Amino acid sequence: MDLFGQYVVNGLMLGTVYALVAVGFTLFFGVLDVIKFSHGDVLMVGAFTGFTAASGAAALGFSHPLAQLAATVVFALAGTAALGAAIARWLILPLKSAPRLNILLATLMLGTALRESVRLFYPDGSNPKAFPALLPTSSWQWGQFTLRADSSILVVTGVLVIVGLHLLINRTRLGLAIRAVAQDEETARTMGINYTLIVLVTFALGSSIAAVAGVMNGLYYNEINFGMGLLLGLIGFSAAIIGGLGNLYGAILGGFLFAALQMIGAVAMPFASAYKDVFAFAVVIALMAWKPTGLIPERASDRV
Amino acid sequence: MDAAIEISGLHAAYDKADVLIDVSLTVAPGTITCLLGSNGAGKTTLIRAILGLTPPRAGSVKVFGAEVTGEATHRVIARGVACIPEGRRMFPKLTVAENLRLGAYQEPSEAEIKRRLAEVYDTFPRLAERRNQLAGTMSGGEQAMVSIGRGLMGKPRLLIVDEPSLGLSPLYVKENFRIIEGIRARGITVFLVEQNVHQTLAIADAGYVLSGGRVVAGGTAAELKSNAEFHAAYFG
Amino acid sequence: SAKDTVKIAFIGPLSGGTASIGVGGRNSAELAVRLRNADPKAKYAYELFSQDDECKPNVGVQVATKAAADRKVVGGITHYCSAVAMSTVDVYHKFNLPVIVWGAVLPDITYANDYKEIHRVNGTMVNQNEVAADFMTRAGYKTWVILHDTTDYGKGHNAYFSKFVTEKGGKVLATFGVTADQQDFTAELTKAKELKPDVIYFGGLTPLGIRIRQQMDKLGINAQFEGVSGIVSDAFIEGLDPKLAEGVLAFREGAPVEKLPGGQYFLSEYEKAKFDQGPDAYGAFSFAATNLLIDAIEAVGPDRKKVTAYLDDIKNRDSIVGPITFDDHGQNTVALITKYVIQDGKWVLWEDSEYAAGKRKLAGAK
């Protein structure tokens, strides 16, 4: 089992990406009680924004990878934050009194619109793009086992981002306001909370988390494409749910679990590796039957 | 000194139905002024109009002399207003302590918040016991306590209270009226909506009666008690 | 004098992951139509009725029905995706619509039926893999790990390549089927790495090809990367770090356009037409097929049955993709296969490359 470590490292990397997508979902519907299905596509937009920034920086003569990385991250975060706020302003807020599922459908359609827009209007948008390798590419080799510096940096960053977000939501005044707004708009206003601002901020925040995931995805796979958000969104959603919505750490758990399931499905099962997604999603269904509110369930807050 | 609340010619409506028609009233600073009226008379709507939750169709609302008509709710609150809303309105997934903290949302000083929290826990020992319980799982009356405590956390100049004693046990109903009197004693203006007419008039300085969306009577508490129209509106 | 208008259908993937090929094909067909309409000798005015099959069989059936049911449509230039072409042949047959396949390579499209209406200008994957297996074993490679997508296209490539390469003495160490929208291949590749193959063979289309090549590098796999006609597209190179693209091998049916006299003409006209995107790898086939169809209509008039009969008799007809001869299944039998290698960010004919000249070396080459 020389390669076991390699699988673990791959799984951790994959799990981090999933967890980062999942944490966005948890933020939106655990905290704001909204399913925002465009999340995967916002992630893709984040990746493309970052890619554009990196290319732009390169074109302007900033050849140092760190400069390009900074440009990538800054623009990706700012761009998606603005996009998120715009989504909140023109899609979510007008729909807030409509049935819950409407928001889901609207964001879904928005996802399609984003995807199609990138495909149609981004130069040569229908083709995959080579995302530059901006992180140190040195690696350590032990027999069959390769540990790359860039992967390690990504895993650590991802986990730090999630922990930071958790602290923000649970330990700060802003976090308290975000959670309050999710539960009762009017009362939140009555407490003196600037409702609109908080919603915009939350969406900006959640969307920039998606950008982090998108850029991370780009840095890891060195390839991005307009359809990358679709399956990633679904997996992130599933990961968030199996982890449980009560807690942002559920997203980490769900993300790593899903990655592990795929790895196991691909290499440790008697059937062909193409069945790995069938396997992973079947386990998700079974998990939901066993733990209907996820592995880290929310505390029940409703009573009669 | 400016009136704490000054409303003139206020009209408000939901969709088609007119709920408030040409309402004018004044709440003098430092008083307890009550608003009485039967179910559906429009009392809650009036409060919503003051807070900017249901923007009025016409008329003006002034708080401490400043025009607030059409202003966003959080700005009205920033003028030193706090509200204990009708129906308690917990944040069910937040703990009792978090709910209370939200009452002091606009207060930047953590030390001050801690001080006020201690005060509220002092008034409602039950809340101190249960500070980490999710508010949604509290009993009806306990939630009323959270709601009142939350209003007190704001340390306002004007406290607007909508049926606070709903669901409270007799002991706490009395306690509630005592608290409100205590608030006035600190120079805070109280605008109080209550169904409990007798106890309310016993502590109020002045009052108005709303019926079918119109002010049908108004005056000092003593005047109201002896007012014929008041009896007609209230006791049919 | 106003000419009668005749409609020609073009169907291909105009959206989705293979859209660049589809749009390139559509533009090329459009170009053929424009050039013909500009020709005063043409008997009819042609109109291209172009439809998006999204590379999905069900959508393909829908748009194929739409085209075939339109009485003004006389013939079609249809499909790049094999799965779609497979699902629509019945429709064309039912409506007697003569079509020429311009890119799909699965043999069954022409050979699994006796439909007179179906023709194909490009070769099938059989020839391609035979040549590939031969070339690779001659180059000294011994062991392979195969990844293929689970569409008929990918499965077909896997089947033919495995067959030919084993016949020629090569050894397939492992085979992995992957789904067509998969992002992460690290599990499969880690397993592949353990087997230390000389070559990673990939049977599938560009987007997956890019990802697999990238992730090979992530895992430190130094094997030679060998692809199929599905990755011969500009997008493949653009989607990869130049370092990783360098030295990738692939094979494609048909003569190299640049090498044929007609090819130069096509490329320069395409340039002049100022489309917002290049013809990509299959534009030339689409152009050739459209011209063939228009020739047929010019010769026998806008009548589906007559056009079908005309096309069935095509023998050794010159085109920009080489001579075309349809066998009794409508398949172009002139199986020219071109070998490509990526050199300095371009698909270069193997014979012209520095690799063939020995100036550069493929990965793991002996």
Place this chain on the structure above:
Amino acid sequence: MLNRFPPLAVAAAAVLAGMVFAIVFMEQESDVAVISLIAAAALAAWLAGRAGVAEAVSRAALASPGALSALVAAAGLGVVAAFAEDHFPLLMLATVMLYATVALGLNVQFGYAGVVNFAGAAFFGIGAYTSAKLVGSGVPAILSLPLGGLFAALVGLALVVPVVRTRGHYAAVVTIAFAVLFKTFLEVNDAFGGPQGLPVAAMNVLGWDFGDAPTLFGADASFYLNYALAAFALLALAFTLVRRLERSWLGLALDAVRLDETGAACYGIGIRRNKIFAFVLGNAIIGVAGALYGCMQGYVAPTSFTFSDGLILVAIVLLGGMGSPWGMILAAAIVVVLPEKLQAIQEYRFLLFSAVVIAILLFRPSGLLPRRVRRYFPEGGR
């Protein structure tokens, strides 16, 4: 303004206008015509609303729902008849009717019982694959439709435990996972034709071959006419069933379960039982529609039944107005026909389509034909 006329007459005129519009619209090919017709329709709908047509129609619906349904059915058949010789419009019409049937099934699940199902396309696919496998192997087509429904319902049973135990967002993930799983399973599994899919033989019901063009008044009609008529019959059946379900104590129980599980439980309403009933019935309806769809397409492939297709189905239900059967039909027509009619602007049609859906959601949050308060019988109980 229209009060002078009997409501039923106004309703009949509106239905007739709708029918004429549908025929004219289906015939258009140019973008300009299509877009101006859409604009005209929106304007007409708005004007009609102002003039009290909607009110008259709803009064007619209240007083004599049977007559109104018959009128609409006749109009629907009229549209089908108008295109009896044209393959493609018939295919579109039949597709609309089958999608509407599927939406009715979903409507039972989440419009009534509140059980969200994002795997509608998967159950549709189970029906289609059932007919692909069965019709080919000689099972009479007349049996393959109910069997399609049966299989869809049976496979759905595998999900019943998690579906019933979970709620809200957690419930959504169960069907989403199933939708993804189902498509991938088909793709990697050779027994079902893999990604390529399977051809489906034409239906043959008691010697009536659906693949043959029927002859109508001497003229050769399109063979799709067979399917359009079958789809019509299926839709009418499903519609009646769902309508009756809604207007019965069973429908009431489903509503109660959706709106307040705790309250419903305290009044003796079995939560699990009702959810399972709705889930199974909905899947069965969807499966039957899928079986016919398979035969009509002549081809089934995994890509027809993806998660995204499931979302389109959900979109139909929401756009139509949850719980509103007429809304399902209207929305199905829009969702199926619109992108098709926009083929001429090819690359941009999905963008445009999503923009249209978002616009509808923003301006008609409760759907195109929102559900009205339930009446069990015409002028109930008076």
Place this chain on the structure above:
Amino acid sequence: MSGEMLLSLEGVAKSFGGVRALNDVSFGVARGEILGLIGPNGSGKTTSFNVLTGLYAPNGGRIAFDGADITGASPQAVYRAGIARTFQRSRLCLELSIFDNIMVGNHGRLNRGLWHNLFARRALKAEHDAAFAEARELVALFSPSLADGMFQAVGALPMIERRRIEICRALIARPKLLLLDEPSAGMTHDETHQLMSDILAVRERLGNLTIILVEHEMGVIERVSDRCVVLNYGEKIAEGTYQEVASDPLVQEAYLGSA
């Protein structure tokens, strides 16, 4: 105290995490009695209703109703046994009509057969018309104006009307035991008075209906209850007529606030 008792609780306990909401609570309700269940906020009144109706399984103790053990039974079974309730927080289905909401309460008596509902429309109509007449009559007792608009959505009505409908929903199926949780909350003195009179009138007509009433308005308790049980911190601290418990110093201190 078993024979003549309709309902009896013996040593019932329920806790949530660290909170002991009910602790060894025992009391009974006789047939035809109106029992006032009172106590300070958070003393366990609503929780006893929830345990009684099967929403929470008790951690200990036994509950017997009408000769059968219903400890830990499902809410559905409890309802079938003949217990109906209202909720402290109104739980009507706001999108549904008044009639629909009341029929939810009537569910157990309606024919829920598949054939009957889907295909036997005539029979269904007959049943529907009878149920409608009955519901209408019941609503008219509380509010004649509501009875004229049985098909309006409940969400459009003011709170007080909703409370009335909720009581009708509980009454329509003629339960043996009715549990009312603060039915008059938020009403004025007069409205409360009126509501209680209406309830008493209906009770008269239904004959022998047993009621447990949770209420903080002592005037109401005094007027309608035959007997009271007082809870405090989840424990029973007193039992007896209103006069008896009201003069109990323990009750005065914990609940009434000594005068």
